[in-house]
Amino acid sequence: MANIMIRKSAAGGLVFYLPKRDLEDTVTSIEFDTPEKWGGELKLANGGVYYIDPQPLPARFPLSLRAKRLDAAEQ
């Protein structure tokens, strides 16, 4: 599990940030994206995949979360 931060980009998309490794990337897809259920698998532009527990759509971004790494793009 890693601490991550999700924020909204100026264009309206989601931006993923992993402070520990200082990795910033755009989220290309998110598994659940409805007001009641939000989260699941996050795919990043660099090919990495992370998982966050599904939850109601957060009222406010940016938001720090715990995420599980399913597939890292590098190394």
Add this chain to the structure above:
Amino acid sequence: MSTTNREELQNLIHEVLEVYPEKAKKDRAKHLMVNDKALESAKKCITSNRKSVPGVMTMRGCAYAGSKGVVWGPIKDIIDISHGPIGCGQYARGGRRNYMNGVSGVDSFCDINFSSDFQEKDIVFGGDKKLAKLIDELETLFPLSKGISIQSECPVGLIGDDIEAVSKKKAAEIGKTIVPVRCEGFRGVSQSLGHHIANDAVRDWILPTRDDKRPEAGPYDVAILGDYNIGGDAWASRILLEEMGLNVVAQWSGDGTLPEMENTPAVKLNLLHCYRSMNYISRHMEEKYGIPWMEYNFFGPTKIKESLREIASHFDDKIKEGAERVIAKYTPAMEEIIAKFKPRLEGKKVMLYVGGLRPRHVIGAYEDLGMEVVGTGYEFAHNDDYDRTIKEMGDATLIYDDATGHELEDFVMAMKPDLIGSGIKEKYVFHKMGYPFRQLHSWDYSGPYHGYDGFAVFARDMDMTLNNPVWKMMQAPWKA
């Protein structure tokens, strides 16, 4: 630019890598690229923020340098103790010329080296007692300081001193903020982690102290983040923001103070100049206090104009008109400067190799003078910096990450730029080769370079360096 140029540069990279052993060659190849503007992300073409290859001459610094030298050092009313042996502090003292208002040694302390001067017995028996004593001494000698930060050097982490405990105890005793910063030099691969650690220390030890007693924010309150007031940079930026109607309540950290920082979470917008060294705290303030942040660029009239408009777009019409007024006011003066210097500099090629933001931020200023940046690179950037850089740089230009002494010298000899902008470690090598050179970390004893006033100095300095007749009279000693 043409495809032949792209191929030539690829070949150059191959040639330069030739001297390395197999493993080092493979590793270094990942850090060099020929720019392709079409790329969405730099990731596939350049690797960054990795450990330097043993045996090469890297230009990087350590985490302590990133924390003490860059982020904490310029805060004027905080005394930074370089905790450990004397050398680190001595070499990090005031080298960046972070200007400040105030009386040195009375209420401002940027240019004094405070160190616990570790001796053998401190390593053997631990330095916590000495640290406590040192803080008492500081209180007696410099009672007007607003706070103290403890910047750990390598040995402190190695021997396992508990500087947090000393900080808490002493802070209660003297009634001032004392911040332990775990920025031992061995952490991370470069000074970059030091910036991060420094930001985290501010987050944990400074911002929360006023969470329940912050003043009400004015509608136009902003903070300048990531401007270290080198040669007066932050001042030259601040006056523009104030002229357009904004109220700058804090400078992080050049000429900044502890109370300014504590009250920053009350502002409406954080303006971030050096993304690399302060994006962490900006993100934190965005999440915890709901303060938006934006990056801006105050190098050269074109970028200043864009930035002023973008900053104004976060506010009402009064500020938007203010921005236009500022732009209109300075445009004639800028045109005059460009008319004077452009004919002397047009078409000249520049190569850069600097730190956190300059490798991409100054490109616009050179372009305003009709110059072209043909190569650029960072000592300690991360991928997000390169994502931003590939868009600023021209197509088929060279980009190098954590360039080694050998690579840089060979690139320069092959590409023959008319001007090189880099740091003090590179300066004299290129001087001896007879290349015009500007030290772009602290503006070669000049500055400011930010803002409209700064551009006037920038243009003059570049002309003065590049068109100096002395270069034609030089011959590299090894060619004599």
